[in-house]
Amino acid sequence: MANVVKPAVLVAATNSARAAALSSHLLQADVVHVGDGESLLRESHLRPPDVLVLYTDFQAAVPLGELMGILRSREDLSTTRFVAVGTQGLGALLSAGADALMSDGAAPEALAFLIGNMLRRTREQRELQEKNASLLKKLDAWEHEERVRDQLVHMLVHDLKNPIAAVLGLLEIVEDDERLPKDMKELVHLSREETQHLLHLSVNMLDVRKIQAGKMNLDFELMFSPMLREVIDLAQNDVGAGLRERRLTIEVSPNLSPVRADPDILRRIFANLLSNAMKHTTAGGHIDVAVMQVGEDLQFSMRDDGEGIPAEDIPNLFAAFEQSRLTLHGRFDTGMGLAFCKLAVEGHGGRIWVESVRGQGSLFTFVLPLARDEEDDDDFAELVS
Template identity: 80%
Template sequence: MANVVKPAVLVAASTSSRAAALFGHLPQADVFHSPDADTLLRETRLRPPDVLVLYTDLPSSVALSEVLGILKSREDLANTRFLAVGSQGLGALLSAGADALMSDSTAPEALAFLISTLLGRVRQQRELAERNLGLLKKLDAWEHEERVRDQLVHMLVHDLKNPIAAVMGLLEIVEEDERLPQDMKELVHLSREETQHLLHLSVNMLDVRKIQAGKMNLDFELMFSPMYTEVIDLARGDVGAGLRERRLTIDVAPNLSPARADPGILRRIFANLLSNAMKHTTKDGKIEIKVLKVAEDVQFTIRDNGEGIPADDIPNLFAAFEQSRLTLHGRFDTGMGLAFCKLAIEGHGGRIWVESVRGKGSTFTFILPLARDEEDDDDFAELVS
């Protein structure tokens, strides 16, 4: 069994009887005596005390307030509590940093009780310091894991994006070759779709990490009705050929008041929501996109008539690595696409939600706030000039 080190109480007084009087009342501590200031300074370096009892009659070549100031400035005594005892000069010691004052006529039992209280505070402070140290170590470990995760995500995107794009290009060339039998063309087409999906997964992982780390800067522009139509058309191309097998309708209200948005990020949001709708609908399934003004927001809805989402899955649907357990195509997904949408929309000052009925489809809705006139006069003047 390991030896338990008792706390140390150092009594600095002109006579050892001061320490002897306390010895029997502090069985939980080791009580020592220092006869003068010079000895006190040496002994505190050999064993820093938990409580230092400083009597005002201690022989010293300098003022005891200066001695206490020296002791208080030492890092190795940061946890020490200082108790000044005497009949005069206590005010100067209090100003120098004494934690408590007592009269030298105080009974040893009462003095020992106060010292025990100070020892308890020292113990609590050390426990808190150890707990904080443990938390700091955990924080360092977490930050290290985050850095490793970030490096892995960057590797996935930057090192794999170009090869994936090259594979997609080669598959497109092969698919367009007239000599290829029809059944092989269908396989190549499927390979292109899955390769496109893989590219979306990797890019979404990177973007979610960037937004969470506050490293993605949004390039806001004033956006009007024709720009929403253009962004949606670009997003359709990003989703892939499978979208052509769905019945897609787009309804953008004319003359919408402008909203501030990043067109590139908005394109990614639509691509992810369209991809999600396509994943949960069959061939010839219906997907509707509507853009209109609601109160002080521009509202975007993407509705499908697919399988719907179980109610138990909806609360966590926008969390990374979460997805609906039901999918018509059995395709694995990290859930990063919807997580990206939520973070990106919130970065615009908007919000997103979903409504779904099992077997009747889902409706994803998000809103972006309209631009405020006082912020956008200069942008509008530049746009129309």
């Protein structure tokens, strides 16, 4: 077993018998006697005491109040408890920073009891300081890892986005070339779909990190039914040509109460949900989008008749790097698309959830709060001013 270091009690007294009497009642501590100021300073440097007992008849080169102040100012004695014992001059030591006062006529048992309580509090304080230091160290390490991860994600996305977009553009040109044989056109079409997917993955990865770090600022606008329909139409173009192989219906209720939202982010939410529905349905499958008002919220829903999601996958479906184990394709998915949707919807003050039955499809729903009347008035005033 490792040796247990006893707490140290330093007794500054002219008479060494005081330390000896105290030692017999403090078996849990090492009691050390010092008889002069020079010894006190030396011993307290060699082993900073847990408790320092200073008798008022102690002989030192400077006044005891001044000596107490010197000791109190030392960083290595920041957790040391100071006890002043005597019949005269206790007030000066109290002013200089003594933690407790005791009469010189008190029994050694009483002084030992007081010191025992101080040792316990000192031990607890040091344990808390050690825990705090350990937590701070872990926090620093975590923050460093987060900074490195953010820099890596930022570098990857920005270094990959431009060449991926360039490849996507070249593939579009090749696919539109009438001289391309039909079988080759199908391969180029598949390459375009995968390249588009790769572009979505990289952008979603960066945006998820931005939202988690609180670095993505939403540009809210007052949005009505026509704008919502326009956003959904734009999102279709972001998904890719594969969406044309599904039967897509869109119903946006007319004259909806306005909602405050960032059009670009809302477009990204729809693009991710449409892409997810497309991945989990076969050609000819149905995808139904609906926007309607439900109470004080605007409800957006997307239903598909695809493979559905296993019940055990649903609780973690919106977490980054999570995806359903059941898919119609062999493509690896980071799950960043749905993670982005959740963070973006919550950034608008809304919530998102999914309902699914194995083999019957899935229903993704999110709601955003309607704009309050005072917000409507502010935006209207900006429009007419």
